[in-house]
Structure formats: structure tokens, C-alpha cells
Amino acid sequence: MANILEIKNLNKKFGGVIATKYLNLSILVGELHAIIGPNGAGKTTLISQIFGQIFPDSGQIFFQGTNVTRVPEYKKSRLGINRTFQITSVMKSLTVSENIQLATDTARENSFNFFTASNNQTTILKKIDFCLRQVGLIKAINQPVKSLSHGDCRKLEIAMALASDAQLLLLDEPMAGLGPTETNEMIALLKRLKGQQTILLIEHDMDAVFALADQISVLVSGEIIATGKPDSIRRNPKIQSAYLGGI
Amino acid sequence: MQFIRSFKFLILVSLLVLPIVFHQIGMSFYLDLATRLCILAIAAVGLNLILGYGGMISFGHAAYLGLGAYAVGIPAHHWLYGGLDFLATNNGFIHITIAVVISGLFAFLTGLICLKTKGVYFIMITMAFSQMAYYLFVSIEEYGSDDGLVINTRSEIPLINLDDPIQMFLVSFSSLIFFMWLVHLITKSNFGLILSGIKDNEARMVSLGYNVYLHKLIAFVFSGIICGFAGVLLGNFTTFISPEMIDWSRSGELMFMVILGGVATVMGPLFGAIVFVILEEVLSSITIYWHLPFGLLLIAVVLFFRGGLSSLLSK
Ligand SMILES: Nc1ncnc2c1ncn2[C@@H]1O[C@H](COP(=O)(O)OP(=O)(O)O)[C@@H](O)[C@H]1O
Ligand SMILES: [Mg+2]
Secondary structure, eight states: OOOOEEEEEEEETTEOOOOEEEEEEEEEETEEEEEETTTTHHHHHHHHHHHHHSSSSSSEEETTEEEOOOHHHHHHHHTTTTESSSSSOTTSBHHHHHHHHSSSHHHTTTTTTOSSSSSSSSEEEEEHHHHHHHTOOGGTSSBBBGGGHHHHHHHHHHHHHHHTTEEEEEETTTTOOOOOHHHHHHHHHHHHHBBTBBBEESSHHHHHHHHHOSSSEEEEEEEEEEEEOOOHHHEEEEEEEEGGGGO | OHHHHHHHHHHHEEEEEEEHHHTTTTTTHHHHHHHHHHHHHHHHHHHHHHHHOOOOOOOTHHHHHHHHHHHHHHHHHHHHOOTTTOOOOOBHHHHHHHHHHHHHHHHHHHHHHHSOOEEEEEEEEHHHHHHHHHHHHOOOOTTGGGOOOEESSBBBBTTTTTSSSSHHHHHHHHHHHHHHHHHHHHHHBBHHHHHHHHHOHHHHHHHHTTHHHHHHHHHHHHHHHHHHHHHHHHHHOOOOOGGGGSSHHHHHHHHHHHHHOOOOOHHHHHHHHHHHHHHHHHHHHTTTTHHHHHHHHHHHHHOTTHHHHHHHHHH
């Protein structure tokens, strides 16, 4: 199978802090690749570089064989990459369905449609319905996002990522701040998505990662110290001491 | 819901009927007041598009009123007194075209720069650009400098006589309804949804792939053009235009109307304009320092009911 994403020798420094260090990573089409690592390891920074919100100091990022290292973020969703945020970022004053609608390609392509009502196009309505059913949020379709629980906001973010028909989803700690029940719901949700979409998952919750991932990479101080199947990562003594020790 | 809708409808009907009735029984003052109210409300509708729906707090929108009024005054001046033949005309359609082009261009060029900034900087720089327009007209002696320019002939429009106060009022009123409808349409469109998304969470909208800057710029230009049109009516109504009408305090008044009436609502700008015009009449007859109590009132609105007057209705 082909690589959908390939990262070569990526480096990024913030002043004296090394956030990414000679990082190499390949993700196969269709797999769920998890990245684990302690706080401050550079996980979010890595996603931001893939998504083009920040650019690396050196190194290359290839998406479906094309060099996208310096393609800015607003062009990324057009290419087929989408991300969610560690700290929920949605449009709070709008409704759930409006948030999804804004995330669709259709809405973006009809950006300059000034006079026709936005909310009655069948393709968009179908899409909203589909995405909300996928994440189990269909009952909240017309609710203002303000009124959603934190857990539902996290689901909404996933639904928005789905809405754009992306081939690659970058999920930055989707379980952050969730209670045990909500975490289990989120794991079930990601299990359903797995296989339909290539996912790069950053997660702190070890149970979740071992339950979901096809491949796991361990990131410490900006460096990937190991990549492999969940079993081999679990058994790797180097990782046990460096990171999994406390678990 | 039904009650609120009837109430809004009642306000519109009263605004249409009462001034004409008053005029017929010899109280023309109220017709003039209503005409002025409609014109200011159009400008407020234009400002609401960016301030209310787009979250861009422009402190320079009086400039467009001025540009629109000068777009009547300057061609009319040359039409009567000669000079600049290519510009000299009393044709209303040409006046409107000039107003639309000039205010659209002014919004585009200043927007290019203003929209690179945010928050207080945006407020300050929009104000700075409008003050530039102010000083431009102060410096042109031919058009009266700071004494202003008397517009001795109103715009000529087929079948309409703007010299007739009732027709002047009807044109202003129907323009107001038209622009309220137009802005409503825009805000319910795909573009409008994107605009409210940008107001809410600009960074997220960039991530979703939108060209945020371009969307804001387009809204800014639309808004300027609507205010420019209001300026055409204002020039025809007052038959006088001076740089004082562009002054930043005038821009402040437009902001007051939008905020007082309730941002991002269809009727808000009209409510704001009604209250503004009434307060201005009442307070200015009591004291020449009427801006002070007015300012205090506005602060109260911002602090205690953030949705403005419209929020009282939608509760
Ligand atoms: N914009 C930034 N400016 C300066 N330092 C940053 C910035 N973003 C991240 N860092 C630093 O880079 C390191 C990696 O951060 P981050 O990628 O957020 O880690 P993680 O997501 O793994 O917790 C941290 O030391 C963090 O303080
Ligand atoms: Mg992080």
C-alpha cells in the first residue's frame, strides 16, 4: 500500500526549544496512526506543521506524493487534509448544523453566493445529516453550539472534520477533558471512522491508543524514539522506561 | 412570536403613514424628521452589515455619507455654475452611480489597509481614513471648504420630484425597506453565514479554508456603498453638504444607532435610528450638551442589555 503522508527530516525550533528534531514519519492509506508522548513533546507542533499553520525550519512533508511543506493552512482542506484542535475551536454563536455547513466543500466553493439562502441545498443537508449521525449528534442539529456539553463539542469537531471529505484527518487529543463515559463514546466513534479514513491520532489516553491504533509512534522531546504495532510498543523496554513507566 | 412580528410591522406602517398625515395637517416638521430618520437608518443598516454581522467596528462610516452627498453636490454645482463639464449634471442616476463607485472605491482602498488590523487598531484606522476625507473637503475651496456647499438643484429622476417633501420621504422610506431586505438576504446567504463564522472564530475559518480577508473586504465594500447611497439621499434632503457631516462624531452617532438598536438584527438599525432622532430632538431642546446624556445612555445599553433594543423584543 502507498503512503498518504511522508515526513522527511523535519526540524522546528522555537527559540531555544526544539519542538521537532529530524523527524521521519510515514502513514499508510487507511491506517490509524497514533502518536503518543509526554506533554511538551511536540505533538501539536507536528500537526500544525502538517496542516501548514506553522512552517518547519527544514525538512519536507509529502501528501499523496506532492510536496506540501509550505502550503498554507487555508489551502490544506482543499487538498484533502483536515484537523481538529486540542482546545475546542468551533463557532459558538452558530448552530450545530451551521458549523458543519461551514466545514463542507460546498459551502467553501459557494463562498461568494450573496443572495441565495444558504440552508436549503440538498447536498449540504444530506452531508450535515450524515456527519451528525456518524458522531451521534443528530439530536442536537439545530441547537446553538453554546448550549452543548464539552463532550458534544468534541464530537462536533470530529463531525466538522468529516464534513470536508478529507482523505487525512489529524486529530489532536480528541479525548482531552472528557469523562470516562464520554471517552468510551469517543473511542467507539473513532473505531467506526477507522478504515473509512486515514487518521493521525494524538492521544494521551493509553487505553484508547492501544485499543485503536494500527501503528504507534512515540514522540519524546521532538524526536520519534520508536514506531511499531501496539504490541511491540507495549513490550519495548526503551519506551517503558522513557514514557510508559508510570502507567 | 406573532405579537413581535405584528409590532415590527406596526412600526413600519406608522413610520410610513404618520409623517404623511402630520404633513397634511400642517405639521411638516414631522415629515422632515421622518425623512432624516429613514436616511440615517439606511446608513445604520449599511454599518450593521459589517459591525453587527461581521464584527468589524468601523468608526469612519460617516465618510460614506459625505462622499454620497458630495456626489450630488459637486456635479450639481458644476451644472449650475460651469467648469468640469464632464462632471456637470443634475441627472440622479449619474449622481447615484458616482456615489456608488466612489464610496465602493474608498471602501476598497481603505479596507485593504484597515482589514489588516484588528480591535482597537481597526477602530482607529477607519477613523483616521474618514478624517482624511474630512480634511480633503475642508481643503477644497471651490466646494466651500469648511463652510460647506449649498446644493441648489436636487437630483433629477424621471417621474419623481425630490423637491416635493412627500416624494422625498417616500423615496427615502422605500430605499430603507429595500436595503433592510437586501442586507437580510445577504446575511441569510452562504456569504452571510461565512461572515458570521468569521465574526465568531476567525482562526477556525482560516483552517476551514476560507479566504477571511477577502470576505471581510467584500462586506466592507458593500457596507460602504449602502452608506454612500444614503449620502445621496442626505444631500438631496438637506440640500447642503459640509465636511462637518463627515466628522468622526457623526460616525460615532451611526455606531450608537447600530449598537442601541441591537447589532446583527434586521430591525435594529431602524430602532436605533428612531431612538437617536427622538433623543436628539428632545435632549437638544433641553441642553446643547446633549451628547453627554446620550453617551451615558449608550454606555448603559452596552453594559446592561447587550443585544440592544431588539433583544427586548425577542425575549
Ligand atoms: N508558538 C510557540 N512558540 C514558542 N514555543 C512553542 C510554541 N508552540 C509550542 N512551543 C513549545 O514547543 C514544545 C512542544 O509543544 P507542543 O507541540 O504543544 O507539545 P505537545 O502537544 O506534545 O504537548 C513545548 O515546549 C512548547 O512550549
Ligand atoms: Mg498538544
